[in-house]
Amino acid sequence: MKVKVRILDVYSGRYSVFINEKEAMKAKLHPDDLVKLEAGKKTVYGSVVISSLVKEGEIGISRDVLQLHSFSEGEVVTVIPSGTPESVRYIKKKMNGGKLRKVEIETIIKDIVDRKLRDIEISSFVTSLEINGLDMDEIAALTIAMAETGDMLDIDRKPIMDVHSIGGVPGNKTNILVVPIVAAAGLTIPKTSSRAITSAAGTADVVEVFADVSFSLDEIKRIVEKIGACMVWGGALNLAPADDITIKSERALSIDPTGLMLASIMSKKYAMGSQYVLIDIPTGKGVKVESVDQARALARDFIELGKRLGQYVEVAITYGGQPIGHTVGPALEAREALQALMAGTGPGSLIEKATGLAGVLLEMGGVAPAGMGKKMAREILESGKAYQKMREIIEEQGGNPDIKPEDIPVGDKTYTFTAPTSGYITAIDNKAITGIARAAGAPEDKGAGIELYVKVGEKVKEGDPLFTIHAESEARLDQAIVFARRTEPIRIEGMVLQRIGNI
Numbered sequence: 001m002k003v004k005v006r007i008l009d010v011y012s013g014r015y016s017v018f019i020n021e022k023e024a025m026k027a028k029l030h031p032d033d034l035v036k037l038e039a040g041k042k043t044v045y046g047s048v049v050i051s052s053l054v055k056e057g058e059i060g061i062s063r064d065v066l067q068l069h070s071f072s073e074g075e076v077v078t079v080i081p082s083g084t085p086e087s088v089r090y091i092k093k094k095m096n097g098g099k100l101r102k103v104e105i106e107t108i109i110k111d112i113v114d115r116k117l118r119d120i121e122i123s124s125f126v127t128s129l130e131i132n133g134l135d136m137d138e139i140a141a142l143t144i145a146m147a148e149t150g151d152m153l154d155i156d157r158k159p160i161m162d163v164h165s166i167g168g169v170p171g172n173k174t175n176i177l178v179v180p181i182v183a184a185a186g187l188t189i190p191k192t193s194s195r196a197i198t199s200a201a202g203t204a205d206v207v208e209v210f211a212d213v214s215f216s217l218d219e220i221k222r223i224v225e226k227i228g229a230c231m232v233w234g235g236a237l238n239l240a241p242a243d244d245i246t247i248k249s250e251r252a253l254s255i256d257p258t259g260l261m262l263a264s265i266m267s268k269k270y271a272m273g274s275q276y277v278l279i280d281i282p283t284g285k286g287v288k289v290e291s292v293d294q295a296r297a298l299a300r301d302f303i304e305l306g307k308r309l310g311q312y313v314e315v316a317i318t319y320g321g322q323p324i325g326h327t328v329g330p331a332l333e334a335r336e337a338l339q340a341l342m343a344g345t346g347p348g349s350l351i352e353k354a355t356g357l358a359g360v361l362l363e364m365g366g367v368a369p370a371g372m373g374k375k376m377a378r379e380i381l382e383s384g385k386a387y388q389k390m391r392e393i394i395e396e397q398g399g400n401p402d403i404k405p406e407d408i409p410v411g412d413k414t415y416t417f418t419a420p421t422s423g424y425i426t427a428i429d430n431k432a433i434t435g436i437a438r439a440a441g442a443p444e445d446k447g448a449g450i451e452l453y454v455k456v457g458e459k460v461k462e463g464d465p466l467f468t469i470h471a472e473s474e475a476r477l478d479q480a481i482v483f484a485r486r487t488e489p490i491r492i493e494g495m496v497l498q499r500i501g502n503i
Protein backbone atom coordinates (compact mmCIF):
# COMPACT_ATOMS: atom_id res chain seq x y z
CA MET A 1 0.00 0.00 0.00
CA LYS A 2 1.58 3.34 -1.02
CA VAL A 3 0.56 6.36 1.03
CA LYS A 4 1.74 9.89 1.75
CA VAL A 5 3.21 10.93 5.10
CA ARG A 6 1.30 13.29 7.40
CA ILE A 7 3.37 14.53 10.34
CA LEU A 8 1.13 14.41 13.46
CA ASP A 9 1.74 16.30 16.68
CA VAL A 10 1.04 13.16 18.69
CA TYR A 11 3.37 11.82 21.40
CA SER A 12 2.26 8.54 22.90
CA GLY A 13 5.43 6.85 24.16
CA ARG A 14 4.84 4.17 21.51
CA TYR A 15 5.82 3.82 17.86
CA SER A 16 2.36 4.53 16.45
CA VAL A 17 1.37 5.05 12.83
CA PHE A 18 -2.09 6.41 12.08
CA ILE A 19 -4.19 5.00 9.24
CA ASN A 20 -7.62 6.05 8.01
CA GLU A 21 -10.38 3.52 8.74
CA LYS A 22 -11.30 2.94 5.09
CA GLU A 23 -7.63 2.55 4.15
CA ALA A 24 -7.21 0.05 6.96
CA MET A 25 -10.22 -1.95 5.87
CA LYS A 26 -8.88 -2.11 2.34
CA ALA A 27 -5.50 -3.33 3.60
CA LYS A 28 -7.07 -5.67 6.18
CA LEU A 29 -5.21 -3.83 8.98
CA HIS A 30 -6.43 -3.76 12.58
CA PRO A 31 -5.54 -1.67 15.69
CA ASP A 32 -2.10 -2.51 17.12
CA ASP A 33 -1.11 -4.55 14.02
CA LEU A 34 2.61 -4.32 13.29
CA VAL A 35 3.45 -2.72 9.94
CA LYS A 36 6.70 -2.00 8.11
CA LEU A 37 7.17 1.38 6.44
CA GLU A 38 9.61 1.45 3.53
CA ALA A 39 10.92 4.58 1.81
CA GLY A 40 14.11 4.09 -0.16
CA LYS A 41 16.67 2.55 2.20
CA LYS A 42 14.63 3.56 5.25
CA THR A 43 12.69 0.82 7.07
CA VAL A 44 10.65 1.62 10.17
CA TYR A 45 8.23 -0.57 12.12
CA GLY A 46 5.16 0.80 13.88
CA SER A 47 1.88 -0.19 15.50
CA VAL A 48 -1.36 0.71 13.73
CA VAL A 49 -3.79 3.25 15.18
CA ILE A 50 -7.03 3.59 13.22
CA SER A 51 -7.87 7.29 13.09
CA SER A 52 -9.77 9.97 11.23
CA LEU A 53 -6.81 12.26 11.88
CA VAL A 54 -5.61 11.17 8.45
CA LYS A 55 -7.41 10.79 5.14
CA GLU A 56 -7.38 7.88 2.70
CA GLY A 57 -4.02 7.75 0.95
CA GLU A 58 -2.21 9.14 3.99
CA ILE A 59 -0.32 7.71 6.97
CA GLY A 60 0.14 9.69 10.17
CA ILE A 61 3.61 9.59 11.73
CA SER A 62 3.83 10.37 15.46
CA ARG A 63 6.56 12.36 17.21
CA ASP A 64 7.80 9.15 18.80
CA VAL A 65 8.80 7.82 15.38
CA LEU A 66 10.27 11.17 14.32
CA GLN A 67 12.61 11.13 17.36
CA LEU A 68 14.79 8.54 15.63
CA HIS A 69 13.70 8.61 11.97
CA SER A 70 13.29 11.50 9.53
CA PHE A 71 10.14 11.66 7.47
CA SER A 72 8.90 14.66 5.50
CA GLU A 73 5.35 15.83 4.91
CA GLY A 74 4.00 14.26 1.70
CA GLU A 75 6.81 11.71 1.44
CA VAL A 76 5.55 8.55 -0.26
CA VAL A 77 6.07 5.36 1.77
CA THR A 78 5.09 1.77 1.21
CA VAL A 79 3.17 0.15 4.08
CA ILE A 80 3.54 -3.59 4.44
CA PRO A 81 1.74 -5.66 7.07
CA SER A 82 4.42 -7.33 9.18
CA GLY A 83 3.71 -10.72 10.66
CA THR A 84 4.63 -11.83 14.16
CA PRO A 85 8.39 -11.43 14.65
CA GLU A 86 10.45 -14.62 15.16
CA SER A 87 11.55 -13.21 18.52
CA VAL A 88 8.05 -13.77 19.95
CA ARG A 89 8.76 -17.51 19.66
CA TYR A 90 11.94 -17.02 21.71
CA ILE A 91 10.06 -15.00 24.34
CA LYS A 92 7.61 -17.87 24.66
CA LYS A 93 10.56 -20.27 24.98
CA LYS A 94 11.74 -18.27 28.01
CA MET A 95 8.17 -18.11 29.33
CA ASN A 96 8.23 -21.91 29.26
CA GLY A 97 11.50 -22.03 31.19
CA GLY A 98 13.81 -22.71 28.27
CA LYS A 99 17.44 -21.54 28.02
CA LEU A 100 17.87 -18.94 25.26
CA ARG A 101 20.73 -19.28 22.80
CA LYS A 102 22.95 -16.26 22.06
CA VAL A 103 21.39 -15.71 18.64
CA GLU A 104 17.87 -15.87 20.14
CA ILE A 105 18.72 -13.23 22.72
CA GLU A 106 20.30 -11.06 20.03
CA THR A 107 17.12 -11.37 17.94
CA ILE A 108 14.88 -10.35 20.85
CA ILE A 109 17.03 -7.31 21.65
CA LYS A 110 17.28 -6.25 17.99
CA ASP A 111 13.50 -6.53 17.60
CA ILE A 112 13.00 -4.46 20.76
CA VAL A 113 15.33 -1.77 19.45
CA ASP A 114 13.74 -1.87 15.97
CA ARG A 115 10.30 -1.50 17.62
CA LYS A 116 9.13 -4.76 16.08
CA LEU A 117 7.97 -5.86 19.53
CA ARG A 118 5.03 -4.06 21.08
CA ASP A 119 4.48 -3.20 24.76
CA ILE A 120 2.59 -6.43 25.37
CA GLU A 121 5.42 -8.62 24.05
CA ILE A 122 8.12 -6.61 25.84
CA SER A 123 6.23 -6.84 29.13
CA SER A 124 5.83 -10.58 28.56
CA PHE A 125 9.59 -10.87 28.04
CA VAL A 126 10.37 -8.88 31.22
CA THR A 127 7.85 -10.91 33.21
CA SER A 128 9.28 -14.20 31.92
CA LEU A 129 12.73 -13.08 33.11
CA GLU A 130 11.27 -12.24 36.53
CA ILE A 131 9.72 -15.70 36.77
CA ASN A 132 12.28 -17.95 35.05
CA GLY A 133 15.51 -15.95 35.31
CA LEU A 134 18.68 -16.14 33.20
CA ASP A 135 21.94 -18.00 33.70
CA MET A 136 25.31 -16.28 33.31
CA ASP A 137 25.69 -17.32 29.66
CA GLU A 138 22.33 -15.73 28.87
CA ILE A 139 23.13 -12.64 30.96
CA ALA A 140 26.46 -12.12 29.17
CA ALA A 141 24.79 -12.51 25.78
CA LEU A 142 22.02 -10.11 26.81
CA THR A 143 24.52 -7.53 28.09
CA ILE A 144 26.60 -7.53 24.91
CA ALA A 145 23.51 -7.54 22.68
CA MET A 146 22.09 -4.55 24.58
CA ALA A 147 25.39 -2.66 24.30
CA GLU A 148 26.13 -3.52 20.68
CA THR A 149 22.69 -2.52 19.39
CA GLY A 150 23.61 1.01 20.44
CA ASP A 151 26.55 3.36 20.22
CA MET A 152 29.77 2.96 22.20
CA LEU A 153 31.78 5.82 23.69
CA ASP A 154 35.56 6.10 23.33
CA ILE A 155 36.99 8.41 25.97
CA ASP A 156 40.72 9.13 25.79
CA ARG A 157 41.06 10.30 29.40
CA LYS A 158 41.98 7.07 31.22
CA PRO A 159 41.55 5.25 33.62
CA ILE A 160 37.78 5.33 33.34
CA MET A 161 35.95 4.72 36.60
CA ASP A 162 32.27 4.09 37.12
CA VAL A 163 29.81 3.52 39.95
CA HIS A 164 26.30 2.18 39.79
CA SER A 165 23.70 1.19 42.37
CA ILE A 166 21.24 -1.60 41.73
CA GLY A 167 18.80 0.83 43.37
CA GLY A 168 15.74 -0.15 45.33
CA VAL A 169 16.31 1.99 48.42
CA PRO A 170 14.38 5.28 48.71
CA GLY A 171 16.39 8.51 48.88
CA ASN A 172 19.45 6.94 47.25
CA LYS A 173 21.03 10.20 46.04
CA THR A 174 24.45 8.88 47.02
CA ASN A 175 26.11 8.89 43.61
CA ILE A 176 25.38 12.57 43.14
CA LEU A 177 28.04 13.05 45.82
CA VAL A 178 30.28 10.16 44.78
CA VAL A 179 30.82 11.36 41.20
CA PRO A 180 32.12 14.88 42.03
CA ILE A 181 34.29 13.54 44.85
CA VAL A 182 35.97 11.02 42.51
CA ALA A 183 36.32 13.54 39.66
CA ALA A 184 37.74 16.16 42.06
CA ALA A 185 40.53 13.67 42.77
CA GLY A 186 41.46 13.78 39.08
CA LEU A 187 39.87 10.51 38.01
CA THR A 188 37.51 10.16 35.02
CA ILE A 189 33.96 9.04 35.82
CA PRO A 190 31.33 9.26 33.00
CA LYS A 191 28.28 8.38 35.06
CA THR A 192 25.12 7.20 33.31
CA SER A 193 21.94 6.66 35.28
CA SER A 194 18.49 5.36 34.56
CA ARG A 195 15.31 7.01 35.63
CA ALA A 196 13.35 5.49 38.51
CA ILE A 197 12.57 1.82 38.12
CA THR A 198 11.18 0.75 41.50
CA SER A 199 11.99 3.93 43.46
CA ALA A 200 10.37 7.37 43.59
CA ALA A 201 13.39 9.04 41.98
CA GLY A 202 16.17 7.64 39.83
CA THR A 203 19.46 9.48 39.80
CA ALA A 204 18.68 10.80 36.32
CA ASP A 205 15.38 12.20 37.66
CA VAL A 206 17.23 13.97 40.51
CA VAL A 207 20.11 15.40 38.45
CA GLU A 208 17.57 16.70 35.92
CA VAL A 209 16.32 19.08 38.62
CA PHE A 210 19.48 21.19 38.30
CA ALA A 211 21.00 20.25 34.91
CA ASP A 212 20.18 18.68 31.57
CA VAL A 213 20.69 14.92 31.45
CA SER A 214 19.93 14.26 27.77
CA PHE A 215 23.02 14.48 25.61
CA SER A 216 24.51 12.89 22.50
CA LEU A 217 27.58 10.73 22.87
CA ASP A 218 29.69 13.43 21.18
CA GLU A 219 28.49 15.99 23.73
CA ILE A 220 29.27 13.59 26.58
CA LYS A 221 32.74 12.95 25.15
CA ARG A 222 33.37 16.72 25.08
CA ILE A 223 32.13 17.21 28.66
CA VAL A 224 34.04 14.26 30.11
CA GLU A 225 37.29 15.03 28.27
CA LYS A 226 37.01 18.59 29.62
CA ILE A 227 36.02 18.10 33.28
CA GLY A 228 36.45 14.36 33.87
CA ALA A 229 32.82 13.62 34.71
CA CYS A 230 29.16 13.74 33.74
CA MET A 231 25.86 12.60 35.22
CA VAL A 232 23.55 11.79 32.33
CA TRP A 233 20.50 9.70 31.50
CA GLY A 234 21.36 6.50 29.69
CA GLY A 235 17.95 6.48 28.01
CA ALA A 236 18.57 9.70 26.11
CA LEU A 237 21.57 8.30 24.34
CA ASN A 238 21.56 5.61 21.72
CA LEU A 239 23.45 3.77 24.46
CA ALA A 240 22.12 0.26 25.01
CA PRO A 241 18.78 1.50 23.58
CA ALA A 242 16.85 -1.62 24.64
CA ASP A 243 17.58 -0.73 28.27
CA ASP A 244 15.24 2.23 28.61
CA ILE A 245 12.54 0.40 26.65
CA THR A 246 12.58 -2.60 29.01
CA ILE A 247 12.86 -0.26 32.02
CA LYS A 248 9.48 1.25 31.04
CA SER A 249 7.92 -2.20 31.46
CA GLU A 250 9.82 -2.78 34.71
CA ARG A 251 8.60 0.56 36.09
CA ALA A 252 4.98 -0.26 35.25
CA LEU A 253 5.27 -3.56 37.08
CA SER A 254 7.69 -2.21 39.73
CA ILE A 255 9.99 -5.19 39.18
CA ASP A 256 13.66 -5.51 38.27
CA PRO A 257 14.50 -9.11 37.26
CA THR A 258 18.02 -9.94 38.47
CA GLY A 259 19.38 -11.09 35.12
CA LEU A 260 17.96 -8.08 33.31
CA MET A 261 19.26 -5.77 36.06
CA LEU A 262 22.80 -7.17 35.63
CA ALA A 263 22.59 -6.66 31.87
CA SER A 264 20.92 -3.25 32.17
CA ILE A 265 23.68 -1.90 34.39
CA MET A 266 26.71 -3.55 32.81
CA SER A 267 25.61 -2.86 29.21
CA LYS A 268 25.74 0.86 29.96
CA LYS A 269 29.10 0.55 31.74
CA TYR A 270 30.43 -1.49 28.79
CA ALA A 271 29.12 1.01 26.23
CA MET A 272 30.75 3.89 28.12
CA GLY A 273 34.09 2.06 28.05
CA SER A 274 34.29 2.00 31.86
CA GLN A 275 37.31 0.01 33.02
CA TYR A 276 36.89 0.03 36.82
CA VAL A 277 33.31 -0.36 38.03
CA LEU A 278 31.99 -0.23 41.59
CA ILE A 279 28.53 -1.72 42.09
CA ASP A 280 26.47 -0.73 45.12
CA ILE A 281 24.08 -3.41 46.41
CA PRO A 282 21.81 -1.90 49.08
CA THR A 283 20.72 -4.73 51.34
CA GLY A 284 17.95 -4.94 53.89
CA LYS A 285 14.21 -5.31 54.44
CA GLY A 286 12.10 -3.87 51.66
CA VAL A 287 14.79 -3.49 48.99
CA LYS A 288 15.75 -5.59 45.96
CA VAL A 289 18.24 -7.70 47.90
CA GLU A 290 17.13 -8.51 51.44
CA SER A 291 19.97 -10.66 52.81
CA VAL A 292 23.76 -10.40 52.82
CA ASP A 293 24.00 -13.94 51.43
CA GLN A 294 21.83 -12.92 48.45
CA ALA A 295 23.95 -9.78 48.08
CA ARG A 296 27.15 -11.85 48.05
CA ALA A 297 25.73 -14.13 45.35
CA LEU A 298 24.71 -11.13 43.24
CA ALA A 299 28.14 -9.59 43.82
CA ARG A 300 29.78 -12.72 42.41
CA ASP A 301 27.55 -12.46 39.34
CA PHE A 302 28.53 -8.83 38.74
CA ILE A 303 32.23 -9.70 39.11
CA GLU A 304 31.91 -12.69 36.75
CA LEU A 305 29.98 -10.65 34.21
CA GLY A 306 32.63 -7.95 34.40
CA LYS A 307 35.35 -10.52 33.69
CA ARG A 308 33.47 -11.67 30.59
CA LEU A 309 33.24 -8.04 29.43
CA GLY A 310 36.88 -7.21 30.23
CA GLN A 311 35.96 -4.87 33.06
CA TYR A 312 37.31 -4.90 36.62
CA VAL A 313 34.34 -4.92 39.00
CA GLU A 314 34.20 -4.52 42.76
CA VAL A 315 31.01 -4.59 44.79
CA ALA A 316 30.01 -2.75 47.95
CA ILE A 317 27.21 -4.31 49.97
CA THR A 318 25.60 -1.37 51.73
CA TYR A 319 22.95 -0.83 54.39
CA GLY A 320 19.55 -0.45 52.78
CA GLY A 321 17.27 -1.08 55.76
CA GLN A 322 15.82 2.42 55.67
CA PRO A 323 15.87 5.47 53.33
CA ILE A 324 19.17 7.20 52.64
CA GLY A 325 19.24 10.73 54.05
CA HIS A 326 16.03 12.57 54.93
CA THR A 327 14.41 13.15 51.53
CA VAL A 328 12.65 11.07 48.87
CA GLY A 329 11.58 12.50 45.51
CA PRO A 330 13.51 14.29 42.72
CA ALA A 331 13.47 17.94 43.89
CA LEU A 332 13.73 17.15 47.60
CA GLU A 333 16.67 14.82 46.95
CA ALA A 334 18.34 17.37 44.67
CA ARG A 335 18.10 19.93 47.48
CA GLU A 336 19.62 17.55 50.02
CA ALA A 337 22.45 16.48 47.71
CA LEU A 338 23.32 20.10 46.89
CA GLN A 339 23.20 21.06 50.57
CA ALA A 340 25.59 18.24 51.44
CA LEU A 341 28.03 19.20 48.68
CA MET A 342 27.96 22.88 49.62
CA ALA A 343 28.31 22.26 53.37
CA GLY A 344 30.69 19.32 53.00
CA THR A 345 28.50 17.44 55.42
CA GLY A 346 24.94 16.22 55.86
CA PRO A 347 22.83 13.28 57.06
CA GLY A 348 25.06 10.53 58.44
CA SER A 349 23.64 7.80 56.21
CA LEU A 350 24.26 9.88 53.07
CA ILE A 351 27.75 11.09 53.98
CA GLU A 352 28.94 7.72 55.29
CA LYS A 353 27.72 5.89 52.18
CA ALA A 354 28.99 8.50 49.72
CA THR A 355 32.47 8.78 51.23
CA GLY A 356 32.63 5.00 51.63
CA LEU A 357 31.83 4.31 47.97
CA ALA A 358 33.99 7.20 46.75
CA GLY A 359 36.83 5.92 48.93
CA VAL A 360 36.72 2.53 47.26
CA LEU A 361 36.83 4.19 43.82
CA LEU A 362 39.80 6.36 44.81
CA GLU A 363 41.66 3.19 45.85
CA MET A 364 40.57 1.32 42.69
CA GLY A 365 41.80 4.27 40.61
CA GLY A 366 45.17 4.30 42.36
CA VAL A 367 44.94 7.82 43.82
CA ALA A 368 44.48 6.67 47.44
CA PRO A 369 46.54 4.06 49.34
CA ALA A 370 44.68 0.93 50.40
CA GLY A 371 42.45 1.69 53.36
CA MET A 372 42.86 5.47 53.03
CA GLY A 373 40.24 6.11 50.34
CA LYS A 374 37.35 6.99 52.63
CA LYS A 375 39.45 9.47 54.59
CA MET A 376 40.60 11.10 51.34
CA ALA A 377 37.02 11.22 50.05
CA ARG A 378 35.81 12.91 53.22
CA GLU A 379 38.61 15.50 52.95
CA ILE A 380 37.64 16.24 49.32
CA LEU A 381 34.01 16.67 50.38
CA GLU A 382 34.74 18.79 53.46
CA SER A 383 37.25 21.00 51.60
CA GLY A 384 34.60 22.08 49.07
CA LYS A 385 36.50 20.54 46.13
CA ALA A 386 33.61 18.16 45.45
CA TYR A 387 31.19 21.10 45.37
CA GLN A 388 33.44 22.98 42.95
CA LYS A 389 33.50 19.94 40.67
CA MET A 390 29.70 19.66 40.94
CA ARG A 391 29.45 23.30 39.84
CA GLU A 392 31.52 22.40 36.77
CA ILE A 393 29.27 19.42 36.01
CA ILE A 394 26.10 21.50 36.40
CA GLU A 395 27.47 24.26 34.17
CA GLU A 396 28.75 21.92 31.45
CA GLN A 397 25.37 20.17 31.49
CA GLY A 398 23.51 23.39 30.88
CA GLY A 399 22.46 24.21 34.45
CA ASN A 400 23.09 27.21 36.70
CA PRO A 401 26.25 26.52 38.71
CA ASP A 402 25.18 29.15 41.25
CA ILE A 403 21.93 27.32 42.05
CA LYS A 404 21.16 27.17 45.76
CA PRO A 405 19.05 24.49 47.50
CA GLU A 406 16.37 27.08 48.30
CA ASP A 407 16.12 27.88 44.57
CA ILE A 408 14.77 24.37 43.92
CA PRO A 409 10.93 24.34 44.01
CA VAL A 410 9.26 21.51 45.92
CA GLY A 411 5.59 20.56 46.10
CA ASP A 412 3.69 23.20 48.09
CA LYS A 413 0.76 20.94 48.93
CA THR A 414 1.92 19.38 52.18
CA TYR A 415 0.73 17.23 55.05
CA THR A 416 2.73 16.28 58.15
CA PHE A 417 2.26 13.03 60.06
CA THR A 418 3.07 13.13 63.77
CA ALA A 419 3.94 10.44 66.33
CA PRO A 420 0.79 8.79 67.75
CA THR A 421 2.75 7.72 70.82
CA SER A 422 6.10 8.26 72.52
CA GLY A 423 8.93 5.76 72.10
CA TYR A 424 11.85 4.72 69.92
CA ILE A 425 11.56 4.39 66.13
CA THR A 426 11.96 0.67 65.48
CA ALA A 427 11.43 0.50 61.70
CA ILE A 428 10.88 2.60 58.58
CA ASP A 429 9.20 0.66 55.76
CA ASN A 430 11.12 1.33 52.51
CA LYS A 431 8.36 0.08 50.24
CA ALA A 432 5.73 2.15 52.03
CA ILE A 433 7.89 5.28 51.84
CA THR A 434 8.39 4.75 48.10
CA GLY A 435 4.69 4.04 47.64
CA ILE A 436 3.68 7.25 49.42
CA ALA A 437 6.14 9.34 47.39
CA ARG A 438 4.93 7.77 44.13
CA ALA A 439 1.27 8.27 45.17
CA ALA A 440 2.17 11.94 45.74
CA GLY A 441 3.33 12.11 42.11
CA ALA A 442 7.06 11.33 42.13
CA PRO A 443 9.08 10.96 39.97
CA GLU A 444 6.99 12.52 37.19
CA ASP A 445 6.08 15.46 39.48
CA LYS A 446 9.58 16.60 40.42
CA GLY A 447 8.38 18.45 43.53
CA ALA A 448 6.57 15.45 44.98
CA GLY A 449 8.04 13.32 47.72
CA ILE A 450 8.69 12.99 51.44
CA GLU A 451 10.74 14.81 54.05
CA LEU A 452 11.70 12.46 56.88
CA TYR A 453 12.36 13.91 60.35
CA VAL A 454 13.26 10.68 62.11
CA LYS A 455 15.42 7.55 61.53
CA VAL A 456 15.51 4.13 63.17
CA GLY A 457 16.75 4.26 66.78
CA GLU A 458 15.72 7.85 67.46
CA LYS A 459 13.33 8.69 70.31
CA VAL A 460 10.13 10.66 69.72
CA LYS A 461 7.43 12.08 71.96
CA GLU A 462 3.74 11.85 71.12
CA GLY A 463 2.93 14.64 68.66
CA ASP A 464 6.47 15.02 67.28
CA PRO A 465 6.58 15.37 63.45
CA LEU A 466 7.58 12.12 61.70
CA PHE A 467 7.43 13.04 58.00
CA THR A 468 5.90 15.55 55.61
CA ILE A 469 4.38 14.59 52.27
CA HIS A 470 4.90 17.08 49.41
CA ALA A 471 2.70 17.09 46.32
CA GLU A 472 2.01 19.44 43.41
CA SER A 473 -1.77 18.96 43.54
CA GLU A 474 -4.37 18.47 46.27
CA ALA A 475 -5.63 15.33 44.53
CA ARG A 476 -2.17 13.74 44.61
CA LEU A 477 -1.69 14.83 48.24
CA ASP A 478 -4.98 13.19 49.23
CA GLN A 479 -3.96 9.94 47.50
CA ALA A 480 -0.63 9.95 49.33
CA ILE A 481 -2.26 10.65 52.71
CA VAL A 482 -4.63 7.70 52.25
CA PHE A 483 -1.68 5.48 51.26
CA ALA A 484 0.33 6.65 54.28
CA ARG A 485 -2.54 6.05 56.69
CA ARG A 486 -2.98 2.54 55.30
CA THR A 487 0.69 1.57 55.35
CA GLU A 488 1.93 3.38 58.51
CA PRO A 489 5.56 3.53 57.25
CA ILE A 490 7.16 4.51 60.56
CA ARG A 491 6.88 2.11 63.45
CA ILE A 492 7.36 3.21 67.06
CA GLU A 493 7.99 0.64 69.76
CA GLY A 494 4.85 -0.21 71.67
CA MET A 495 2.56 0.49 68.69
CA VAL A 496 -0.04 -2.16 67.94
CA LEU A 497 1.54 -4.10 65.08
CA GLN A 498 -1.47 -6.04 63.92
CA ARG A 499 -5.12 -6.35 64.96
CA ILE A 500 -6.67 -9.72 64.25
CA GLY A 501 -10.46 -10.13 64.36
CA ASN A 502 -12.27 -13.16 65.85
CA ILE A 503 -11.60 -15.20 62.73
Ligand SMILES: O=P(O)(O)OC[C@H]1O[C@H](OP(=O)(O)O)[C@H](O)[C@@H]1O
Binding pocket: 163, 164, 165, 166, 167, 168, 169, 172, 175, 176, 192, 193, 194, 195, 196, 197, 198, 199, 200, 201, 202, 203, 204, 256
Ligand atom coordinates in the same frame (compact mmCIF):
# COMPACT_ATOMS: atom_id res chain seq x y z
O1 LIG B 1 15.88 2.39 42.81
P1 LIG B 1 15.43 1.99 41.45
O2 LIG B 1 14.50 3.03 40.84
O3 LIG B 1 14.85 0.61 41.36
O4 LIG B 1 16.78 1.88 40.57
C1 LIG B 1 17.14 2.79 39.65
C2 LIG B 1 18.23 3.69 40.14
O5 LIG B 1 19.39 2.97 40.54
C3 LIG B 1 20.54 3.43 39.82
O6 LIG B 1 21.10 4.51 40.56
P2 LIG B 1 22.54 5.20 40.26
O7 LIG B 1 22.43 5.79 38.89
O8 LIG B 1 23.59 4.17 40.29
O9 LIG B 1 22.69 6.25 41.32
C4 LIG B 1 19.89 3.86 38.51
O10 LIG B 1 20.67 4.70 37.73
C5 LIG B 1 18.64 4.52 38.97
O11 LIG B 1 18.86 5.84 39.34
Ligand SMILES: Nc1ccnc(=O)[nH]1
Binding pocket: 165, 166, 167, 193, 194, 197, 256, 260, 261, 262, 264, 265
Ligand atom coordinates in the same frame (compact mmCIF):
# COMPACT_ATOMS: atom_id res chain seq x y z
N1 LIG C 1 17.82 -2.41 36.30
C1 LIG C 1 18.59 -1.37 36.68
C2 LIG C 1 18.75 -1.09 38.02
C3 LIG C 1 19.54 -0.01 38.36
N2 LIG C 1 20.14 0.71 37.41
C4 LIG C 1 19.97 0.42 36.10
O1 LIG C 1 20.53 1.14 35.22
N3 LIG C 1 19.20 -0.62 35.73
